[in-house]
Amino acid sequence: EQYNNFNESELNREKIVPIIDDFHYVEDKEKHITNLLKYSLCVIIVDEIFNINIKDETLIYSFTTFRIKELKPSIRYELVKKWVGLSDKGFSYQGIDNNVELINNTLGRNIGKGLIPAYPFFILSTLFTYETFLPLNQDITSQGHCYQAFIYYYLGTKRGVKFDAMDVYLNFLSEVASYMHLTKKNELNPYDFSNFMKNYSSKYNLPISQDILLDNLFEIFSKNSFNNYKFKYQCFYYYFVAKAFSDHAEEPKEWERILDILHNLQIDENAYITVFLIHHSKKIGIFDEIERISSSLFSNYRPATLDKDELGFFDEQSHNIVKAVLPPTNHTPEMERNRRLKLEDQMEQSSDSEIEQVKGNGAAINDFRKAIKTVEVMGCIIRNRAGSLERDKLQNIFLDGMNVHLRLLSSFINIIKGDNEQKEIVEYISKRLSHLDEGKNPNEKLTEEKKKKYAYNIFWNANFFVIYGILYKIVHSLGSDKLIEISNQICENIDNPSSILVKHGILMGYEKNLQIDELNKRINENDFSKIAKKVAEMIVVDYSSVNQITYRDKQRIENTLNISRHRLK
Template sequence: MNYDYIGDDNSVIEQCLIVQEPFWNFESSINGQETKPCIYKEYIDDIQKEVVIFHSFNTAWMSSINENVGSLFYPIKNIEETINTKATINISVFHHHSSWLNPNTEENNKHEFSELINSFSDVVIYGHEHERQGMIHTDLNTHKECYIFAGEALQMNQAKKVHSGFQVFIINTENRIGFNYPFHWNGTIYSQQEEQKFSLKEIGHNNLDFHSNQAFLSSLNDMKLPLFFNDDKKIKLKDIFIYPDIEKTNDLKKELYENYVDSSIFIGSSNYKVVLLEGENQSGKSSLINMMYLDSILHQKFPLLINGKCFKKMEIDKPLEKAFIEQYENKSFEEYSQYSNECKILFIDNLNSAELNNKSILELLKKLENRFSRIIITTSSIYNIISVLESTTKDVFCGKILPLGHKKRNKLIENYHRLNEENPYSITEQIFLEKTKDSYEQVQTFLGDKLIPSYPIFVLSILQSMNLVKPNNYEQTSYGYCYQSLIHFALAAKAKIKNEDIDTYINYLSELAFSLFDKKKKSLSDIEFQEFHKNYSANYIAPSFTEVRDKLLGSGLLVYDEDEWFHFGYNYIFYFLVAQKIATILTEEKGRKIIQYLCKNIQVDKYANILIFVAHHSKDSFLIDETILASMIPFDDIEPITLERNGSFNELIKDIIQEFKDDIIRSNTDPIQEREKSLESRDKLELQMKDNTYEEDYQNMPSEIISFYQAVRSLEIVGQIIKNRKGSISKQKLHEMIKELYLTAFRTIGFLGKIVKSTKEELTISIQSKVEKADSKSEIAERINLFFQLMSFNFCLGIFSKVINSVGNRDLKPIFDDVANELNTPAAKLISFSIKTCYGKLSIPELRLLYKEFENNPVALRILKARVKSYLYNNYVKYDERQRIASTLKMSLIQPRGNNLISRT
């Protein structure tokens, strides 16, 4: 058997594989999915950011009874290009040792197979010999090592003599230390034999030529943000890192989603010679480039990392050689320079720190392009080399590092909780899911609507702050503590301000923010800044202007833009500090007038957010009373909907309910997948809305639209105050606030119903007047009617969701019930039921009562069923409980075709 015999097609191999059909059927039954016969297959497993690949070589594809040593053939050429070795650990598994392969072919199949296996494998496991062996193979030329193990068969031999055993391998993917535990049948039990310890070489040492300096790799993998966990474990970057998305800024495509890519693609992609990634100060540029460096080693590359500040002249060899000596340990820089460019990647961190002008930078990059297959660069978002590079260089990708979207934000939170869990293997899937959801919602509360960009450092800082405060006590002081911690961290860690001076700088920032707010300004010039400092210094002790300015710029809390204006780096800093000042004067006439002004203009994002932050700083009842009043004003003349069977809103949408009747529940949904799909949808929606972000001109808007914005904002503000302050507000006041929040939502829906009714009639008459045929007029009226009904129903669900997200909290369940009982309408009962199932376990007895009450109310029943389906799809619910829930609602529980029990090999 040789390559000529098997030919270019796979017909010979496919024919021989037929006899193995029982094995492939067995594998299919285990995996729950069809497995096609093959001579090579990969099994990939992702273990907490570490990728392990099992390479299964079917060396028995042409095996026969009474075969001879050297009689088999394995077609390496047919599979070698498909082998993926980009893993933390590569384990090769096969039955026949290479000695069974034919050494007399033109290529020497025995040597060909051994050379391939040993070139990439960390561990090799084979059978057939039925004898336990363990050895280490070292290539003296490349210093590549792999551990080779063989074992006994788990069976009796033909002579009925006991000869049976098995082995267990445990490998720590972090320190790469492994243990082999052999077991042998002693006639009674399988007894453990002497264990064998082995140590796999570090990643970077098993590359063919250049060995990475492990101390340097370890420094890249260190977490720069200190994270404290329950067991004081030391967290590495790779344990928690999530690759951010990149927004393309050059050569924009027409399709929206084509302008956004995952940053991980640049490690293996060869589409671009130069990749330039710009990012804000806290966007995680250095962490991104460090992770790319580490992962490029898994892609069999020999990367080099250099900081932009190392390029002070046009000389490139000296800084490159210095970087090489620091990062590699077994060969010379000259050997590296002469090595194939295809295997080399250059990473330049903070190109903006290079002491070169734009022309020199371009010349420098042209020189470097001749030395590396790819250059990946990070730079400041205000660095002006980007536009020059875009216009003068081909094969270049320019992009902006984006904050984490909803899906990736959720993944980061999952990573955090897995690392923080004392025993991650004992926690149930549902409890872990609930912890992730709770943290996600709390993080969302902190991030707000564009208050804080969801860069990993902010998300992790928020999680860390919540972890350090008293558990389950996220009220005013706790939320305030988290925001305060972010500001404190920026001053202490970034600006290196002494702890005893932190209060001085926070007070300075608060007065500066309030001064801008009072003057209705967003930024100030250098002269205005100096004037403010002069006035401030007359009332408070403060360092010199130069020292304060430089420290605040160094912290990133204050930014000096390219137009030479000073402004706060992020909205949350400005709003938080303005609110801090307002809270100190809330008992004064000026403070109360400010609160009244903010409530009157609650539809404006800036004012709404400042109100939320004031609630973080103050417990004054005046603030609560004013926000309740603000929520009552919009649509105070509109009757709130009730969703009673014969109510006006039900009459408006009753036809569409029958049109989209859905009484089927899927039985085997995966809550994680459902959650990911939901988060992906939110990400896509935000991308669509991204280009529509502008400040509304409320002065020129109709009063009804302003009232609508005020109503929606009131839901958010009152909800936030309730959640943040639930531990310091009386139950009676909480009841009053939640009741008014419900009624505001119901009046808002009622307002839309009124608008829809009049608009629908006007539009129908207008279009029908242009049509002559009677049947066409009837069809037009029906279509317009269904369109407006669908829009109204979706709007109703949207407002319900707004209430659930705004005020939802598991600690307030009794109050939600009390409010629903007091209002005593289907709408109120549905809202309270929805909140409780979103933030807790569904009660089947309560579901039965609601079903009985809504059985003859199609609209209320449709909303109830939708809420229950959402609960079932987004939580781990046992099958028998799903059956009881489906039976209660008289819905069908089905298992869709094509769903596999296991979705990943």
């Protein structure tokens, strides 16, 4: 209507910028591109294989090509912040942090490198799906439900598949995913796919042609530019492998395959499949098996308590540990959040080779990784099924997951406790510090005494931050705003320094609730080691750095917990 009776020649053509979406659907593309070249600027939006269909390459070279980049953590944060600001509840750090965690879970960043690209469509669709549909039915996993919504939206809305025909597509996707998993193939060549289709057609009724089937599944499962068939995003592959396992879990062979996956959760693929398996299946044997596996990890050690008896040797070095300091008066939570987001950006954009170097090899590294991944999966289970699993089962999984990390921590404490081990590591660090003197004048070089002193401080501070880091991992692997009552009950029943730190870490992280008087009373009781008390102070400082706290409450923290404030010089 706006351009009705509009004479283009009356306008300066330099001021006209045509923008055409979905240009890859247009017929006779060369003709239209040639016509568009009369404008100095134009934008055409196409799929990723568009240029293959253009015969005249000079037409394509007249354009500058851009590709959508994934949103890095800092931009995802800004997008979520704007989304939260649109709600009736208004701006809150709790709302932002809960939604950021939801996005990271849905993208798969909580377990590995990710399942789907961090594009605005997937992020906003997740937020919308979660807020609109999830509260209506808690008997589903939030993560699995989001992917299910993506699939139904694409097939129903974009491709016009009727609801009663969905089963045809879902069954095909489950069977082809299961076949690929069984044959250990990431993609199927034309010969493999043809064989699969023959076997599939002999077993299941396919009321539509293969061409229509694949055409409607183009954004989920299709042929790539190598002429091989594969899932467009790995998330759909994992989702349908898990669905196939769930559909046939009663079969002995399938159950053996499920057990193999559950016993190797240190592999990202297995961890992702397990998360979706919990979405599709209510088979209680899966939960029981995960609990058995978790109980076997670092089973030679007792869960660390962080009390005086356990950390007496470490308490003697507490004067060497860095002091927790409250942020200065002119500090704002946004400043600290932005600083951390920049670090996250750098970490997420690091190369795959760097990530592989960190993973390493060997039994010790494998056991460590298996413990971390298993607990991450357990956390996904209880967060995603917080409204449908029985309370006893939620409590057992939370407790088992927490104890895996605490036994791991106990193994670490056992290593650093010995005098010989301490001496060896300090000497190693001291030798490494010698590299700092390379190329310096003799007067500028560190003395052997200073090297040893620095090495000693580095050793004990590194040990402290390992303890802090493992407790942080417990909080963020198992914590959830939906499980506050569960975590409180478990931690209060145990009632030792490590469980109390976990309890208050979850309260601060997921409820934005600092129970300062209760925490102060507990950390000053006789069983609390000096190191555990320092960890508590660090948790409070971390909370104060990224959340809005009034000047009066900052003074209360300073006076009650005796944590000094950073003073500007």
